[in-house]
Amino acid sequence: MAEHELDLAALSRVGMMRQKQPGYYVMRLKAVAGDLKASELACIASVAEKYGRGFVHLSTRQGVEIHYVHSDNLEKARLELQEAGIEMGACGPRVRVIVACPGDDSCRWGNIDTKKIARELDSLYFKQETPSKFKFAVTGCSNNCTKANENDIGVRGAIEPLWVQDVCTDCGLCIPLCPVNAIERKENDEGYSYTTDQEKCINCSICTSLCTTNAWVAGRKGFTLYIGGTMGRIPRFASVLKKIVETEDELYQLIDKAVTFYKENGRKKERFGHMIDRIGLENVKEALLGKP
Amino acid sequence: MANHDIAYTLDVQGISCPANAVRVKAAVGELKDGELLEVLVDEGEAVLRVARTLKDSGYRIVKVEPREQGLSVIVSKK
The missing domain is CATH 3.30.70.20 (Alpha-Beta Plaits)
Known part of the structure; x- marks a missing residue:
């Protein structure tokens, strides 16, 4: 396929980004909570050998990227990955792959089942269109290894x-x-x-x-819910929406309200946090939590 | 410490993790029943690491008190 025939926006929806080298693309793969099976890694390695240049790049958000895939091979490579159960990641103005630390599965400090929450958020929101890119992170405790407050929505395990x-x-x-x-x-x-x-x-x-x-x-166990963090061009630490959300139901309800509010009120290319600054944190909190 | 009969004192101040905790664990292992060991340890990450090792090994922390610099941690076998 000739370069000009490729729909770049459509490619970015399925995690493929044009490189600066003409004709070559990055294939961004999805690894929810940073987990990949050994068999999936073997397939990624084989695709990288066959269609890339024999290396993979680990992104800052637990992503695995195969670089230098020629446009002629994108579809073949994608199908081989798909057969091994590997889905593509996401680029552009949409919900990105959910990152998480190992949580209470294996970490002594972890207060919550981060992977379960990440998988749930993945099934609810992954690839949904948003005014600008939208990142979720789930972290098990205050050590904050997954940097909950640097993401548009951050969930952090919390105990009282x-x-x-x-x-x-x-x-x-x-x-x-x-x-x-x-x-x-x-x-x-x-x-x-x-x-x-x-x-x-x-x-x-x-x-x-x-x-x-x-x-x-x-005593009380739950989640600290952060909104509006970003570490991009205009960094902004997230604000605490609620210090301890006590149930998963309430957590998902609040997250849903926050995402919906952003979809309705965010301007094109405006990150969630910058929208919050424009509208006012107290106003946004009131819209999401009700009047104090 | 007035109320405690300390058999040994081990100073691990200035020793980095996990070497400080390893030394403490070895020293507690040498204690006879009823004997107490006083550990002098830095605040912050060091006491966290030492406490973690003591808990994991099933030893008892009898008393922790601040000193002019760092902490005194009194430990017994159980």
Whole structure:
């Protein structure tokens, strides 16, 4: 097929980007939550050998890209990948591949099943058209390995620590462990108590994970929901829409409202966060959460 | 520490992770029942790492107190 006959916008919808070298394309593959099976990797390797230049590029968002695929081979390569169960990623003004850390599946700090949420968000939103590119990230805890607040929508596992008097031995370890000095020991009539300052608490899991007698447990568990982050040309850290969303149902409802609001109010090529700045964060929060 | 009878003191301040935790684990392993070990450790990442190793190994943290620099962590076998 001749270069001029290719519809570049249509190609970008299926994760293919024109390189600066005439006739050559990047094939961006989809790996939800950064997971690929070994068999899928083997197929990617073979396609890269056969149609690319024998290497793959790992993108900053858990993507795998095969570079230097000639336009004549794009369809053949895509079909071979598809046969192995590999879907194409997305480029352009639409919802991109959902990134996630390993979460509570294998990480000691993880508070939530990040992969499950990423797969759900993938099935709900992947490739949907949006005013500008739209990125989701799911991260298991406050360590924020997947940078929830650098994405248009960020979901971060969060817990509210609860002190269990019966098993506390008053060793005091939690006080220096807390990264934001939110834990305080108070003397009172019954002896002592440990409390957290909810203003300071970043809802991480250090106290609950490291207390040797398990005197800190997760009280409320849920998700911190971020909106409007971007690290592009005009960086903007995401704003917290809600510090602890307690159920998955509420999480998906709020996300749906946020995406719908952006689709209706975002200007062409305007990122979600920049739309929020234009309309005003408080106004957007009110539209999504209702009047406080 | 007035209330505790410390058998040994181990200073791991200035020693990076995970070497600090490895030394602490080895030292606790040498303790006899009822003996206490005082570990002097830096705040921040260091105490996090040492606490994690102690918890994973099933040892008991008796008392943690701030010092002028760093922390004193008193540990027993169980």
